[in-house]
Amino acid sequence: MKQLTAATRARYFRRQLVDRIMGGLCIAAAGLGLVLLGMILWMLFSNGIAGFSLAVFTESMAQPGAGGGLANAIVGSLIQVGLGAMIGAPIGMMVGVYLSEVGKESKFAQVVRFVNDILLSAPSVLIGLFVYQIAVEPLGGFSGLAGALALAIIAMPIVARTTEDILRLVPQAYRDGAVALGSRENEVVRKVVLPAAFGGILTGVLLAVARIAGETAPLLFTSLGNTNWSTDLTQPMASLPIAIYRYAGSPYQEWVNLAWTGAMLITVGVLVLNILSRFSHAAVAGKQGG
């Protein structure tokens, strides 16, 4: 074997050293990230559990010193998020089906795809301001319905994107088979493509629900928040994120504690939805692999 010169050996050593240092820095970055995020979650749960009690679920928001809970905010959030998903998800699915099955690479479909991607990351505060202008001001006041509408606009592009992505994974042979059996275009989509992609579409809907459940800014302009129990969609409606926002900035310790508890509840809900969505995605991926 040829003898390595000193210069070669030195260069080899230097290359190894650079690799080690950079690798070490990356490990440090990962460690730092995990520690920071772990600290946030730890603060959230230790403070959240401290203010946790049954009253959080059974009582509405009350004056400082009068106890109270978050029941009205929890129910308000469920109503607005549920309604928002019921409006936004079907439209999003149709957009996804359009992009994957009908529009494909046509000029218009490309525009829709691009615009959808922009909407996906548009600042949610502006969507709130937009809904305020079209649905709050003209209709005479803040309402739960306006809140649901704002959330629907946020949910729609998420569902559209995931639906398109998952429909593209459905094998072309499924569609060909259906056509060969005499199915019409709408039957191919409704009876073959959509059922095959059901789990994946469900993933998209769950992710959209998780996203809108934590949205605060758009609700400031639309459903405003309400300290009383109200399920009237035409009136201002409480929601967990708004309750957290108002309580966290208050000077009363018991309100601050409730804000932490509310933040913990939302975070747990969002994380559970995300984990569920993974299962539904894994189920569909498994089916297609097998």
Next chain:
Amino acid sequence: MNTPIAERPLLGSRKIHAADTTFRISLHVAGALVVVVLLSILAIMFIGGKLAFDTFGLGFIWGTEWNPVTQVYGALPAITGTLVTAVLALCIAWPIGFGIAFFLTEICPEKLRTPLGVAIELLAAVPSIVYGMWGFFVLAPFMSEYVQPWLTNVFIWIPPIGDSFFWFTAPPIGVGMLTAALILAIMILPFIAATTRDVLLSTPQLLKDGAYAMGATRWEALTGVVIPAVRGSLFGAVFLGLGRALGETMAVVFVIGNAIRMPDSVMAPSATIASVVANSFPEAEPGTLDLAVLLGLGFILFVVSFGVLAVARVLLRQERMS
């Protein structure tokens, strides 16, 4: 048989069924709705903000004074706050996020890759108000107690830096642009790490194998082969992160200090467009200049975000096509 259905000629006896026509029309309407929503947001913001643009002209964008009492509104302080916090956040979050992504794809033991990857994605889903609360109750006190006095003491010895903007000569009250940028950085960190990891994973294994076969180290394979191959997408991920930071409201509103004036230090209380809109909205009556100003600000933010996100998408798509 890979011709898509839509492009296949219909066989003689098969006519387009009425149900297919309705089906197609309704799908086209849904697609058009997406475009309509985006255009209406732009239009509504512009029409609503027109009064502000008419009153102040271009001075609305360049004006440095913000005074609700005299009804003089200039957006420059909010625009400055938005850009400084977002760019600073990106400068902090991107190197760390990239490190995490490289760690997850090349360094991390096989067994830990999936759980750590999932953990990062879950953290990206935590609502921004949680980050805002943490910043308000934990980070801001920590900044005022330790970090800001320390920074001031260090930089006071470097007069050109210590005295001028950027820099670290504000009373240590905890809230301000630096704290907001840190919170934004922590918030977008999992997002940047997750998108960058996906980009790195999209590099063809063959390219990497080639680099290793030539005797490259992991770092050389990354800088010499992987990064050149996916450069566009990497920038796309950065711009996506920037888009998030620009429009973020709840993580910022708790810790920015909400002072709408030209900042004289990176530690000084300031405001971003999103925080001004959220904070001033309760006092803005419909039909007044106050509300028009907020809508005008919204229009500016929307145009800026649109530009940033459009660049991100174009960069990310390029790679997807090739």
